[in-house]
Amino acid sequence: MAVEVRRTAEGLQLELTGQWGVRQFGAIDGELAAVELTSARRIEVDAQQLASLDLSGAWALHEFVRRAHAAGAEVRFKGAPPDQLRLLDEILEEAGKGVEAPPPLRVAAAPHGRFMQLLIELGKSAVRMGGNSRKGLAFVGKTSMTASAGLAHPRHLRLTSIARHVYDTGITALPIVALIAFLISVIIAYMSATQLRGLGADIYVVDLVTIGVLRELGVLLTSIIVAGRSGSAFAAELGSMKLNQEVDALVATGVEPFEVLVVPRLVGLTLALPLLTVVADLVGITGGALLCRYLLDMPFNQYIGRVNDAIAPTTFWVGVIKAPVFALLIAGAGCYHGLQVRASARELGRLVTVAVVQAIFLVILADALFAVLFMKMDI
Amino acid sequence: MYPVVEVRGLVNRFGTQVVHDGLDMEVHADEVFGIVGGSGTGKSVLLRSILGLQRPQAGIIRIDGQDITQMDQEQLRSVKSHYGVSFQSGALYSGLTVRQNVQLPMLEYLKLSERALDDLAMLKLRLVGLTPAAAGKYPAELSGGMVKRVALARALALDPKLLFLDEPTSGLDPVSAAAFDDLVLYLQKQLKLTIIMITHDLDSIFRTCNRVGVIVDRRMISDTLERIVDDPHPWIQEYFHGERARARLRAGHGT
Numbered sequence: 150m151a152v153e154v155r156r157t158a159e160g161l162q163l164e165l166t167g168q169w170g171v172r173q174f175g176a177i178d179g180e181l182a183a184v185e186l187t188s189a190r191r192i193e194v195d196a197q198q199l200a201s202l203d204l205s206g207a208w209a210l211h212e213f214v215r216r217a218h219a220a221g222a223e224v225r226f227k228g229a230p231p232d233q234l235r236l237l238d239e240i241l242e243e244a245g246k247g248v249e250a251p252p253p254l255r256v257a258a259a260p261h262g263r264f265m266q267l268l269i270e271l272g273k274s275a276v277r278m279g280g281n282s283r284k285g286l287a288f289v290g291k292t293s294m295t296a297s298a299g300l301a302h303p304r305h306l307r308l309t310s311i312a313r314h315v316y317d318t319g320i321t322a323l324p325i326v327a328l329i330a331f332l333i334s335v336i337i338a339y340m341s342a343t344q345l346r347g348l349g350a351d352i353y354v355v356d357l358v359t360i361g362v363l364r365e366l367g368v369l370l371t372s373i374i375v376a377g378r379s380g381s382a383f384a385a386e387l388g389s390m391k392l393n394q395e396v397d398a399l400v401a402t403g404v405e406p407f408e409v410l411v412v413p414r415l416v417g418l419t420l421a422l423p424l425l426t427v428v429a430d431l432v433g434i435t436g437g438a439l440l441c442r443y444l445l446d447m448p449f450n451q452y453i454g455r456v457n458d459a460i461a462p463t464t465f466w467v468g469v470i471k472a473p474v475f476a477l478l479i480a481g482a483g484c485y486h487g488l489q490v491r492a493s494a495r496e497l498g499r500l501v502t503v504a505v506v507q508a509i510f511l512v513i514l515a516d517a518l519f520a521v522l523f524m525k526m527d528i
Numbered sequence: 529m530y531p532v533v534e535v536r537g538l539v540n541r542f543g544t545q546v547v548h549d550g551l552d553m554e555v556h557a558d559e560v561f562g563i564v565g566g567s568g569t570g571k572s573v574l575l576r577s578i579l580g581l582q583r584p585q586a587g588i589i590r591i592d593g594q595d596i597t598q599m600d601q602e603q604l605r606s607v608k609s610h611y612g613v614s615f616q617s618g619a620l621y622s623g624l625t626v627r628q629n630v631q632l633p634m635l636e637y638l639k640l641s642e643r644a645l646d647d648l649a650m651l652k653l654r655l656v657g658l659t660p661a662a663a664g665k666y667p668a669e670l671s672g673g674m675v676k677r678v679a680l681a682r683a684l685a686l687d688p689k690l691l692f693l694d695e696p697t698s699g700l701d702p703v704s705a706a707a708f709d710d711l712v713l714y715l716q717k718q719l720k721l722t723i724i725m726i727t728h729d730l731d732s733i734f735r736t737c738n739r740v741g742v743i744v745d746r747r748m749i750s751d752t753l754e755r756i757v758d759d760p761h762p763w764i765q766e767y768f769h770g771e772r773a774r775a776r777l778r779a780g781h782g783t
Contacts, residue, residue: 171687174648175639203687204719208651236718240654392622492668495623 151177152184160189160222165196169206177206181213186220195227207233288485292415295407307413314417318379319425325378326371330429333370334362334436342444351445355455358437360464367429368468369516372475375422376508380483383414384504387487388497396488406488415480422476426469463528471519475512482508530593531556532690532722533578538587540573547573549746551587555739557689560716560723561750562733565743566763571726574743575694578724579613580604591690609637611690612683616698616726618675620667626653626678627663633685652681657711673704677711684715693725697732709735730768742767 151173155162161184169177196202196210211234214224261269299306341357387410390396399406434456441447486504490497535553539546547570555561565571576582578589580596589596591607599607620629630649634640640648653663656677667675676696683691696712697705709732716723716736727733733740733753741750744763751759757768 171634171648172638174644175641178641178644204651204655204684205648205687208648212647237651240651243654243657492666493622 150180152180154184160191161193163192163194164198165194165210166198166200168200169202169209171203171205174205174209177209181209184213186217186222189217189220189222192217192222192224193227194224196231197228199231202231202233204233204237207231207237210234211237284489285485288488289481291407292411292481292484295405296412296415299408299412305408306416307409310409310413311417311420314414315421317382318375318418319421322375322378322421322425323428326374326425326429327432329370329374330362330367330432331436333366334358334433335440337361337366338437338440339444342440346445351447352455354441354445355437355447355452356459359434359456359459362433362437363430363460363464363468365468365516367433368426368471368475369512371425371429372422372472372479372512373509375418375425375476376479376482376505376512379418380479380508381501381505383480383483384487384501385497387411387484388490388500391488391490392492392494392497411484411488414484415477418476418480419473422479423469423472426472430465430468461528467523467528471516474515474519478511478515479508482511531590532559532592533724534588534590534593535574535578536588536590538574538577538589539585540570540577540582541585546746548577548584548587548743551743551746551748553741553748553750555722555724557722558716558720559739560713560725560737562737562740562753563724563726563743564728564733564740564767569743570746571743572694575692575724575726579692580608609633609686610688611692612686612688613692614676614679614683614694614696616694618667618679620670620675620678620682622667624666625663626658626665626667626670629667629678630682630685633682637686649685652684653678655684655715656681672699673708676700676708680711680715684719687719689720689722691721691723693723693727695726695728697727697729702731705729705732706735712736 151165151167151169153164153166155164163184167173194210194214202210210231214234217224295305338354338358341354342351345351345353387396390410396406396410399409438449438452441452442449483504486500486507490500531554533553533555535551538548538551538553540548551574553574563571563574573582577584578591578596580599583597587597591611594603594607596604596607620626621632624632627646627649630652631645634645634648650660650663653660658674658677658681662670662674662678667678670678680693680696683693693712697708700708712723712725713736715721723736725732725737737753739750739752740756741748742756742759742761742764744761749756749759749761749764756764759765
């Protein structure tokens, strides 16, 4: 019990006891709220028995006194009122001084009809999308300007930085890319073997694995892994540099952030991804060979002979040529969203997510466009 | 009456680098204790040790008479709810508004109604001289001085008796710094706080501290402000009587 209430002829007598601190605030607030104020003309508060009273406790008392006054009761303290209460008055008065009244809450706009509301939302999101695509376009433009300036004056191509990004995005990704390529080719070979064996067409397993891996799966899976690894890393690196004002520091030093941050990442990944794709192709075909050898009892030289028959001269290049394009999309999405980060850690997380999702989406979209293109070109 | 914070024989080592070697420190109730030292002398390491953010290699750290180096997580959590900390750069949570930043310790330790949370957060913001208009802002929208004030309000969220301030006036202009010092002094007097602050700011030390501990030679020399300035140690002499300090003293006597 923090408050003992006694009714007298004229009103109430309150005796405050125990600890009145922020830890007891919930209980105290509840007890004070339960005190019946109607028909009480005079309230006498005895705070002399309090073991302790901190600022939060004093606030509870302050609010009670205010409520009592509002109910038309007169509040008197037995002895001097506690110091904390005076401090509170001082703070509130100080805070009220020289401060204009808080702006009135904005009057809610007149409610629109449902159709109008829909139209308004549509318009807003159209404007937002327009703004976003303009920003995206500006990013592409600035990046290509910086990159072409770098090609004209190789001094502006940060070679050390590019090498670092080739290492970070390419070499360190080798194990996981090789493992995934191996597993995927084994899965395709195994699935097609069970289907084709019934038709006596075992040998076409080789065609399926080879063409599937070289044309599509090698480059696509590698790109998706790289989007997850490096696209997110780019966005997170640039985003935290933004938060830390490192990007501002670069600009203030007269260093173009696109030159030292964006272009090296783009170039580095554009070099690394085709190389990773070649490795994925090799490992994929090897995986197919192993599965054919042990599941279908197909000797290695027969497998290799069939691979040579199955592929056209263009098959390998059709896959690899896509890699630099995918690399630009992944690195572009990562860097662009990284540079959009402002203000908060939560935004960093959101934009890293957007960067990865968008990178994967763009890669698959571009792959579909390539498929149509190659079909029209008959290769 | 035992000291509020007591450090005995503190040893902190990183690899072969010894930061503290038998450091002693004592802070009593109602004191404003300044921790001073050159860059790299381990002021922050000392603070981190006292806050339980890192375990020292040896030594005893008592807060309110309890040795925190021997505590498990649960006990340490209870001790932590009894002091407030304001970090050097504010360390406000960037995803939360000013009001939510102040409410976070309350939400963590107390069960309060929505209205009580709002009332108490507003009270703490007013206490440090912020207007209600600031409550809805995000840390990125605040000026340097406001960040420091919000950090102070958050440190005071649970009405602690002990307050740690890490470089409270760094990055503020002299006028704002003086205003902040006055605020700290006012709160110390009104709320009867014990304050431990790390600072470089000579003005700040002379205005607010009544005792000062200087970290030199991996130990601490501490004394009242009046006596520490006469300590013969060369670094202390240079610090309190060097060119910058003399300029300050001249300016002080001029007025």
